Amino acid sequence: MTAIEQDSRLATWWRAMVEARAFDQAMCRHNGHWHEARGEEAVFVGAFAGLRDDDVLAPHFRGACAVSLLRGADPARLAAGVFGTADSPSGGRWRGDICPSPGPRFVGMFSGSLGTSVAYAAGAALSLQRAGGGSLVVSAFGDGTANAGIVAETLNLASMLQLPIVFVCQNNQYATSLRADVAMAGAGIARRAEALGIPSVEVDGNDVTAVFEAREEAAARARAGGGPSLIHALTYRMGGHYMNDPEVYRTSEEVEAWAARDPLARAERALVEAGQLTADEGGEYVEQRLADLEQIVATAKTAQPSARPLPNSAFAESTQLLTESGVR
Amino acid sequence: MTAIEQDSRLATWWRAMVEARAFDQAMCRHNGHWHEARGEEAVFVGAFAGLRDDDVLAPHFRGACAVSLLRGADPARLAAGVFGTADSPSGGRWRGDICPSPGPRFVGMFSGSLGTSVAYAAGAALSLQRAGGGSLVVSAFGDGTANAGIVAETLNLASMLQLPIVFVCQNNQYATSLRADVAMAGAGIARRAEALGIPSVEVDGNDVTAVFEAREEAAARARAGGGPSLIHALTYRMGGHYMNDPEVYRTSEEVEAWAARDPLARAERALVEAGQLTADEGGEYVEQRLADLEQIVATAKTAQPSARPLPNSAFAESTQLLTESGVR
Amino acid sequence: MSEAIVAAIGDAMADDDSIYLMGQDVGVFGGPMLSAKGLWDRFGRAGRIIDSPISEAAMVGTAVGAAMAGSRPIVDLMFAEFLALTMTPLALEGSSVAYRTDGRLTVPLVVRAKCGVGPHRGHAESVIGMLMSFPGLKIAMPSGASDAYGLMRAAIADQNPVVFLEHMSLLHGAKEDVDTGDDVRLGQAAVKRPGQDLTIVATGLMVPRSLRAARQLAEDGVEAEVVDLRSLAPLDADCVLESAHRTGALLIVEESWPTAGPAAETVAQLLRRSGGTLDFPVTVLDPPPTPIPFGADLEAAYVPGVDAIVEAAKAASPAVKETR
Amino acid sequence: MSEAIVAAIGDAMADDDSIYLMGQDVGVFGGPMLSAKGLWDRFGRAGRIIDSPISEAAMVGTAVGAAMAGSRPIVDLMFAEFLALTMTPLALEGSSVAYRTDGRLTVPLVVRAKCGVGPHRGHAESVIGMLMSFPGLKIAMPSGASDAYGLMRAAIADQNPVVFLEHMSLLHGAKEDVDTGDDVRLGQAAVKRPGQDLTIVATGLMVPRSLRAARQLAEDGVEAEVVDLRSLAPLDADCVLESAHRTGALLIVEESWPTAGPAAETVAQLLRRSGGTLDFPVTVLDPPPTPIPFGADLEAAYVPGVDAIVEAAKAASPAVKETR
Ligand SMILES: Cc1ncc(C[n+]2csc(CCOP(=O)(O)OP(=O)(O)O)c2C)c(N)n1
Numbered sequence A, B: 001m002t003a004i005e006q007d008s009r010l011a012t013w014w015r016a017m018v019e020a021r022a023f024d025q026a027m028c029r030h031n032g033h034w035h036e037a038r039g040e041e042a043v044f045v046g047a048f049a050g051l052r053d054d055d056v057l058a059p060h061f062r063g064a065c066a067v068s069l070l071r072g073a074d075p076a077r078l079a080a081g082v083f084g085t086a087d088s089p090s091g092g093r094w095r096g097d098i099c100p101s102p103g104p105r106f107v108g109m110f111s112g113s114l115g116t117s118v119a120y121a122a123g124a125a126l127s128l129q130r131a132g133g134g135s136l137v138v139s140a141f142g143d144g145t146a147n148a149g150i151v152a153e154t155l156n157l158a159s160m161l162q163l164p165i166v167f168v169c170q171n172n173q174y175a176t177s178l179r180a181d182v183a184m185a186g187a188g189i190a191r192r193a194e195a196l197g198i199p200s201v202e203v204d205g206n207d208v209t210a211v212f213e214a215r216e217e218a219a220a221r222a223r224a225g226g227g228p229s230l231i232h233a234l235t236y237r238m239g240g241h242y243m244n245d246p247e248v249y250r251t252s253e254e255v256e257a258w259a260a261r262d263p264l265a266r267a268e269r270a271l272v273e274a275g276q277l278t279a280d281e282g283g284e285y286v287e288q289r290l291a292d293l294e295q296i297v298a299t300a301k302t303a304q305p306s307a308r309p310l311p312n313s314a315f316a317e318s319t320q321l322l323t324e325s326g327v328r
Numbered sequence C, D: 001m002s003e004a005i006v007a008a009i010g011d012a013m014a015d016d017d018s019i020y021l022m023g024q025d026v027g028v029f030g031g032p033m034l035s036a037k038g039l040w041d042r043f044g045r046a047g048r049i050i051d052s053p054i055s056e057a058a059m060v061g062t063a064v065g066a067a068m069a070g071s072r073p074i075v076d077l078m079f080a081e082f083l084a085l086t087m088t089p090l091a092l093e094g095s096s097v098a099y100r101t102d103g104r105l106t107v108p109l110v111v112r113a114k115c116g117v118g119p120h121r122g123h124a125e126s127v128i129g130m131l132m133s134f135p136g137l138k139i140a141m142p143s144g145a146s147d148a149y150g151l152m153r154a155a156i157a158d159q160n161p162v163v164f165l166e167h168m169s170l171l172h173g174a175k176e177d178v179d180t181g182d183d184v185r186l187g188q189a190a191v192k193r194p195g196q197d198l199t200i201v202a203t204g205l206m207v208p209r210s211l212r213a214a215r216q217l218a219e220d221g222v223e224a225e226v227v228d229l230r231s232l233a234p235l236d237a238d239c240v241l242e243s244a245h246r247t248g249a250l251l252i253v254e255e256s257w258p259t260a261g262p263a264a265e266t267v268a269q270l271l272r273r274s275g276g277t278l279d280f281p282v283t284v285l286d287p288p289p290t291p292i293p294f295g296a297d298l299e300a301a302y303v304p305g306v307d308a309i310v311e312a313a314k315a316a317s318p319a320v321k322e323t324r
């Protein structure tokens, strides 16, 4: 039995990272508005894998669809959400790329504005804390988003209220063109969080095991009533900020140096070394998943438009679901 | 020559603190909407004394009038501003208590919302930095205000741009009823600022000399292009948050313990010990200033109302000054 | 009125465990201007009354998140001007969730805010126009105790974010009997005084002032109908239209800023509902387009007073014009 | 249009050292959607182009402070929806300074923001109603390159905070000749097409759409006058009133949210200026009161299109009604 079927931790994560990469790369080909997440998979897979069903997931926008996949979302439906077509979970009303699976246990972005979802995540943690039961929230955000005022306010409030939440800074070293080490003055987000009374740790964000283990330690603390923690995961945005980013703000040497640390290749190597996979099997599996997701995304792209009628109100009572089923 | 006339540093500061206290206490008697600053004088006098004319002063609202006095404001006119009467510098249009002397070199509050003036102060610092010339900004804010998102954003931006600014956290241990050590999770504002790359220092906020010396060190750094600093001055709000505060959230023992550390009495004792003042002279001087300011404030209270016509626009071009003098 | 609001919150919290109250000084202090009086003793131990740092965006942001996760938060934001700090979580996003998720997710959230001129001498701006511009956000503003109780219960029960505006000149007025059984719905205006000579529309402090003006007008033989909108969003334009159509004249009395606010939206909705022309003249009595001045005399001149309402009503009423 | 805006900023910066530009990615990157193209090379070394972290409140807050201290900042806020993060420094406070200091202090500040549906597929909300509600804040929105140049120069020269809205469907349209000598003032509408059968009022993308509709209408014998407001605040109601009075019918075409926004404020100002009754019918063509939907077909249905304008104009125009 190879890593393709077995459920060693690393094998599971590797497959999740492959799935994320395959969806991501298909989107890069078919969607000019996509934000590529290549290179950062170890952060969001490590941070969001293996949680309980009643935990709340609040991913960073870059990687949000991958986290939905991790939770079992159907990639065809996810893709429909991204394209805003008829099968979109929102009926085409809203962007499935940054808000793939909004619900009581999944936080998305409800405008294009960064930072607020961290507050929503902490609010969910407050709700879980009041309900008891030991569930928690994982909230990821980018290095750039870390400088938003609402993030600072939320970290303080989460610490003051000892909320069951694990913050993950997915530091891909850039906010579009601005380097994180310029924009984030001082010694970085872990030091900031510590100053707020939040236990923090620095991890290699290209090592899925390291991210996962840090998450587990933080999760144990949160479930035991020990309050919030922060994980600073350093990784690299291997692609541009968006499609057709001229990338004049960084050198190709830098990009190449980080390409050599691709978290997928790294996990695959570890599996091969552990005898759970041969290089050929790995390559074949990846090819297959890339092809499968290419197929799904290409099909989704050509789907029927939403064609939903425009409602004459944004109030909850005017939405179809509530009109049909009464108050939820 | 006693401390009443001489210009030893401590004597100057002591007189400034007496002036602040006298204005403050007269307002307590005559204005039900006043926010008493008793006990915190060493912070704002130490932080704002002895600056250059081209430096920008951005005091915390509690102590703002005292800082105006320090800059030579006429107490009668200040009081008119507080009461919103005819002689108010704003013609009665705006609150003189929290915005006593707004101008290119003095930042006030332009609504009742805390936090923004810290950003305005940093903006002034950016303006001064661009102009060159070695001038700087001193920006004070309360322990409660420190938790506002815009303050966190501003500290980071000031550090990133290495602005010539000295931040002073006037920690009187409460935001209305909420204790600073509860609301400010973690190890306090100095640690926070350090994590943002801002050199920070803790000082005894009831020791005017300590505050001033910390300010001088920070000011020297700023003038030399060394960027921002932060001073965390621990003091105590001896009175209620506002007049008629029931103060159910703290014990009278706590209040009494801090009353024993009154910064005015402390400075006066030091002057007596240094032979610059006798206790009698001190007492007499204080009595006199209290009586003088009582007179000024009592008179201001009964002044004519503003009686200004209401303009039909808030645009700059419709204000009297611009209409009279053209573009400034 | 303040006690009726607190009673509504207390009754709702006793009924429903998922409600919590967060705000600055809402704990042992009892709330700014007694806005949470007695709640700490009843619900504090259970962790349902949360004293907050000065972090308005996060107060509202966490409330939006908690609401999506199953709680029913009430945030006491103290003063309406602080709403300007919360527009992204509250209005741009929180109010869009039901629409954007096609009803899969809702944000049942009440944000309380004091506003208006009053004994506090500050923090008077109501920023209502700002709030009204966002789709999906409800806004209630009671003018008396019974409405306050009913509107607060309705706001808490609602599936949408609701801003609940508490006028500082009304909060601690004369004691009123509270009818807790009144069926008050959001978006429903109330005729506070019937009349046939003209319609006066108002909210908040402008309602008692309009009622006083109506009594003066009655002495001069002009019978004004006074409509209290009670909610700014949804805005009960049907009620206003029916009344003004019947009386033949409309006077809108408004305390908040005059541009793109309640007065403008009221006339726009009337026009939309009437095929583009109105069969009655419309007069608006409201402040000039400036911030609220601070000086007591300037403030008094800025906000419509009873005499100004009487005068405007006389000028607006066809009944007066005819007898002239 | 984008190049005209950048040219206006570049020309102004060359003239006046006190101007700086702050924004995310305005440095070597060249600005989001090329909004600062070439400025880094010209002014970057002098420290006048400042790349900012994601801290919109502080970007605008520092700009307000810098403006009070003597600078003339331009903030590129990228997208208009981010304005919701800046309402306290920009609108509640920055826009009140001239009034509150009785003119002793002013805040000459320009905040740029992209908005509107367009190639970007996101960030389309313009939040204009929110902005319009605040006294003291000016709002400009060009519909073409020459106006864009002139309005930006006027905005930079102004003593008030000005929000400068850049419609994403117009920024990178067909190349236009730019008349840099045009005297464009804030608060002054422009008749973009004369006509006598009805008046169409529009801004931003709705202007070219209305002009296209007017050409179609002309084929059917209806001559529409098209007025481009160009500024939402101050709003040139006199121009609209004169035109509508002359043509006998008014159609307001608006892309932004329908409540308490430009359409409502326009009708309110017309009523205020006309003694409470209008001598022409008013039709409003605008989106439903919901966020902008994302799906391409839904978005197209949401925003008024040329055909809808033609239809609404025909229904509104007395000329058509007569010939029916
Ligand atoms: C409040 C806000 N400001 C600016 C933007 C525009 N923007 C979109 S993505 C981005 C970069 C975000 O950086 P980071 O948080 O590090 O995430 P990354 O893109 O690197 O994944 C920016 C500035 C935004 N979406 N929201």
Ligand SMILES: Cc1ncc(C[n+]2csc(CCOP(=O)(O)OP(=O)(O)O)c2C)c(N)n1
Pocket (backbone or CB within 6 Å): B062, B112, B113, B114, B115, B141, B142, B143, B144, B145, B146, B148, B172, B174, B175, B176, B237, B241, C024, C054, C056, C078, C082
């Ligand atoms: C943004 C904002 N939130 C809340 C308030 C209400 N408020 C006025 S003073 C105050 C306490 C401020 O605490 P701190 O900054 O420590 O200053 P202090 O009053 O202790 O001098 C509060 C909460 C406000 N003015 N602004």
Ligand SMILES: [Mg+2]
Pocket (backbone or CB within 6 Å): A142, A143, A144, A170, A171, A172, A173, A174, A175, A176
């Ligand atoms: Mg990043």
Ligand SMILES: [Mg+2]
Pocket (backbone or CB within 6 Å): B142, B143, B144, B170, B171, B172, B173, B174, B175, B176
């Ligand atoms: Mg304090």
